[in-house]
Amino acid sequence: MKRYLAEAKLWLIGIPVAIWTLLPIYNLFLYSISTKQDAFAGKLWPDHPTLRNFEIVFREQHHFLGHFWRQLGNSLLIAIAVGVLTLVVATTAAFAISRLKARGGRLVLNCALFTYFIPAAFLAVPMYKAMGAYGLLNNQWALILAMVTIASPYAIWVLKQASDKLPYELDEAARIDGASPLQLFRLVYLPLMAPSLVAVGIYALLLAWNEYLYAFLLLSRDEDVTLAVALGQFLSADDSPWELLMTTGLIYALPPAAIYYVFKRYMQSGLTAGAVKA
Amino acid sequence: MDTGARPPPSLNCEGGISTIALPQIETVGSTRPPKKGVSPWKLWGALLLAPYVVVFIVFVVYPVGYGLWLARHPESYRQLLDDPIFAGSVVNTLIFLGVAINLKMVAALLLSGFFVQARPWIKWLSVLFILPWAVPSIPTILSIRFMLNPEWGVVNQLIFKLTAEDGPNWLNDRWLALSMAMLVHIWKSLPFWTMIMIAGRLSIAKELYEAASVDGASAWQQFKFITWPSMQTLYLTSTILSMIWTLGDFNSVYLLTGGGPADLTHILATLGIRYLRLDQVDLAMATIVCAMPLVLPLVYFMMKRLSR
Numbered sequence: 001m002k003r004y005l006a007e008a009k010l011w012l013i014g015i016p017v018a019i020w021t022l023l024p025i026y027n028l029f030l031y032s033i034s035t036k037q038d039a040f041a042g043k044l045w046p047d048h049p050t051l052r053n054f055e056i057v058f059r060e061q062h063h064f065l066g067h068f069w070r071q072l073g074n075s076l077l078i079a080i081a082v083g084v085l086t087l088v089v090a091t092t093a094a095f096a097i098s099r100l101k102a103r104g105g106r107l108v109l110n111c112a113l114f115t116y117f118i119p120a121a122f123l124a125v126p127m128y129k130a131m132g133a134y135g136l137l138n139n140q141w142a143l144i145l146a147m148v149t150i151a152s153p154y155a156i157w158v159l160k161q162a163s164d165k166l167p168y169e170l171d172e173a174a175r176i177d178g179a180s181p182l183q184l185f186r187l188v189y190l191p192l193m194a195p196s197l198v199a200v201g202i203y204a205l206l207l208a209w210n211e212y213l214y215a216f217l218l219l220s221r222d223e224d225v226t227l228a229v230a231l232g233q234f235l236s237a238d239d240s241p242w243e244l245l246m247t248t249g250l251i252y253a254l255p256p257a258a259i260y261y262v263f264k265r266y267m268q269s270g271l272t273a274g275a276v277k278a
Numbered sequence: 279m280d281t282g283a284r285p286p287p288s289l290n291c292e293g294g295i296s297t298i299a300l301p302q303i304e305t306v307g308s309t310r311p312p313k314k315g316v317s318p319w320k321l322w323g324a325l326l327l328a329p330y331v332v333v334f335i336v337f338v339v340y341p342v343g344y345g346l347w348l349a350r351h352p353e354s355y356r357q358l359l360d361d362p363i364f365a366g367s368v369v370n371t372l373i374f375l376g377v378a379i380n381l382k383m384v385a386a387l388l389l390s391g392f393f394v395q396a397r398p399w400i401k402w403l404s405v406l407f408i409l410p411w412a413v414p415s416i417p418t419i420l421s422i423r424f425m426l427n428p429e430w431g432v433v434n435q436l437i438f439k440l441t442a443e444d445g446p447n448w449l450n451d452r453w454l455a456l457s458m459a460m461l462v463h464i465w466k467s468l469p470f471w472t473m474i475m476i477a478g479r480l481s482i483a484k485e486l487y488e489a490a491s492v493d494g495a496s497a498w499q500q501f502k503f504i505t506w507p508s509m510q511t512l513y514l515t516s517t518i519l520s521m522i523w524t525l526g527d528f529n530s531v532y533l534l535t536g537g538g539p540a541d542l543t544h545i546l547a548t549l550g551i552r553y554l555r556l557d558q559v560d561l562a563m564a565t566i567v568c569a570m571p572l573v574l575p576l577v578y579f580m581m582k583r584l585s586r
Contacts, residue, residue: 013392014403021407024465027432028421040430093330102323108331113584115338117577119526121547122569125554125562126345127337133344149337152330157584181322210414213528213551231416235536242424249417260412261405268473 028253031246039243053247062244064234067222075209075226075252078140082147083205089148090155090200091193095185097156098163099171109160116153121213123150128217142218143226147211151204158203162196163189199266206256227252349563358564367544367565370456371572374545375521378460382468383517387509389468390475391501404476411469419533422462423449452542455535459543463530467523471516478512479505515583522576525569546572 030046031039032053038046055061060068093112097105115123127146128137136142170192174184190197209226216229231252234245260267358364393404410418425432426448434445449455486504495503528547531537537544537552544552546569553562 010392010395010397010400013389014400017389017392018403018406020465021410021469024418024421024425025409025413027425028417031421031424089329089333092326096323096326100319100323100326102327103320105323105327108327108334110581111334111338112330113581114577115334117522117573117580119522119547119573121526121528122550122566122573123338123341124528125550125559125566126341128554129348129559130337130341130344145333145337149333152333156330181319185326212414212416212533217551217554228414228416231420232533235420235533246417246421246424249420253413253417256414257409257412260408 028246028250031243032250034243036241036243053243054251056244057247057251062241064230064241065244065248067230068227068248070223071225071227071230072251074140074224075228078144078147078226079205079209081144082151082208083201085144085148086151086155086204087197087201090152090159091190091197093152093156094159094163095189098160099166099184099189100181109156112153112156114153115149116157120150124213124217127214131218137218138220138224140219140224143211143215144208146214146218147204147208150214151207155200155204158200159193159196163193166192195266198263202259202263202267206259209256345563345566348560349567351560354560354564355568358561358568361561363541363544363549364565364568366542367546367549368568370543371525371545371547371569373456374460374463374527375524375572378463379517379520379524381460382464383471383513383520385464386468386471386475386516387513389472390479391505393472393476394479407472408469410466415466415529416533418466419462419529422458422465423534426458449535450539452539455539455543459531459534462534463524463527466530467520471520474512474516475509478509482508515580518576518579522573522580525573525576 030044033049033051034046035048035050035052038048057065057068060066093108096102097109127149131137131142131146134142136145166189170188171184174188179187210228211226212228212232215226216232219225219229222230227248231245231249234240234242393400393407426434428434428445428447428450431448433448437443437445446454448458482504487500490500490504526547527545528551531543531545532548532551535543537548541552546565550562550565550569553559553565
């Protein structure tokens with residue numbers, strides 16, 4: 001009897017947690033398979049479920065969606081560029097700080113940590129002005145470089161923590177065998193760090209794909225903006241087609257969720273370990 | 279500072295070791311041309327550090343310096359203090375920090391106790407539970423915004439069906455709208471902090487609990503004497519970190535309420551961007567400078583903590 005009571009208590013927590021978590025996501029899904037009439041009727045399942053919304057989005061058959069594929073491509077390219085550049089910047093820095101004990105490494109690490117702790121929304125205003133001064137506004141490089149700036153401090157921190165754990169004897173052995181610093185980096189360091197590199201690359205990629213604030217500040221032409229900005233533009237009109245907005249939103253939300261689940265193992269061990277060192 | 283390229287002293291010492299070690303030392307020496315000053319290891323250290331240093335100077339130091347220079351006029355601060363929206367935003371920000379974060383962290387601490395229970399269905403639930411954190415903010419926050427629409431949103435339709443009365447106009451009242459923004463924030467970031475708390479709980483030795491239950495300790499006593507003492511550092515660090523991030527949580531407020539009604543639900547992060555959109559950059563920067571007394575002590579605490 002007591003066993004059942006304990007089990008019931010768990011379900012009593014689990015069911016509200018599931019509803020709380022899934023409700024907004026289910027609502028998103030519901031709109032995307034509803035006709036306009038059904039969408040506003042407040043039903044838990046539409047009378048006439050349809051894939052028509054997806055067809056409209058994929059064929060760009062609404063003036064809000066005139067550049068859907070282009071914007072999806074922008075999101076993808078920018079995310080990949082940020083992922084790759086962050087990896088390059090962070091890996092080299094972490095290697096120099098942790099393995100080569102570069103002069104000033106400690107200071108650079110502290111600068112990176114400081115940047116990591118400054119909320120991105122506060123850095124946005126000065127970043128916007130600086131990008132204007134560099135003449136990069138409305139150029140996709142502005143967004144890419146801004147996101148690399150935001151993603152790399154945490155990336156450096158995680159990679160530095162991970163590379164400190166590699167045994168130092170490895171480096172010594174390589175040096176005694178006459179390896180150059182670059183050989184050590186390429187042949188010893190990179191292969192051993194592979195799992196952390198995956199975690200950091202995916203982290204930067206997702207951060208860039210999901211970013212809204214910087215994207216809508218730094219880019220404005222319809223052909224340049226990412227899908228996130230395009231979604232925000234729906235808000236500006238009173239007669240927005242909500243069901244199409246939700247459909248596009250669902251399409252936009254699926255890739256990062258899928259990537260997260262595929263790389264979940266790397267992400268959780270790699271990132272939560274570095275997030276809070278107790 | 280030592281480059282580390284020097285062989286360990288033990289290799290140089292007398293006896294059998296030196297005969298093995300000496301030729302090796304010579305190979306190290308021969309691959310490096312005898313140079314005065316910079317060794318290739320030091321040189322490469324500086325070279326590999328350079329990309330990030332450039333990024334930091336060009337995209338952090340210069341913008342921040344430029345921003346502070348723009349924020350130098352006392353006039354901006356006078357204007358800011360005269361703007362009633364600013365005072366409201368400060369209050370909202372403090373409420374956001376005080377209420378939303380504590381609710382979230384307590385919920386994360388308690389939920390982590392639920393998720394560490396070994397049941398297959400709880401394992402599955404924990405996979406679903408991550409979703410709010412794994413998907414981008416915009417679609418889900420807009421979805422919540424539609425759910426709260428007073429006329430055709432799911433929430434009010436449900437209220438109407440159950441009570442035959444009209445539900446409240448959720449986003450049209452300052453406190454109601456702010457509460458909803460806090461709920462959105464909690465919805466979005468609770469999974470992440472729960473994950474952190476789960477990791478914390480899993481690192482506690484199981485034997486402690488076994489010994490405690492043999493001694494007949496109640497669930498509350500186990501929490502008070504085992505769980506909490508081992509988790510309190512983690513809990514404090516997480517709370518501080520969450521405060522810093524929440525100060526910059528632009529999306530939860532901007533995408534849900536847009537700062538409305540009548541600019542009453544702004545927090546400092548959205549207010550700065552609002553001034554920027556209105557082309558009042560001086561005021562935008564002044565707003566951010568005014569947020570610094572909140573941010574910097576927290577940042578200092580975290581830096582001390584992490585940079586050891």
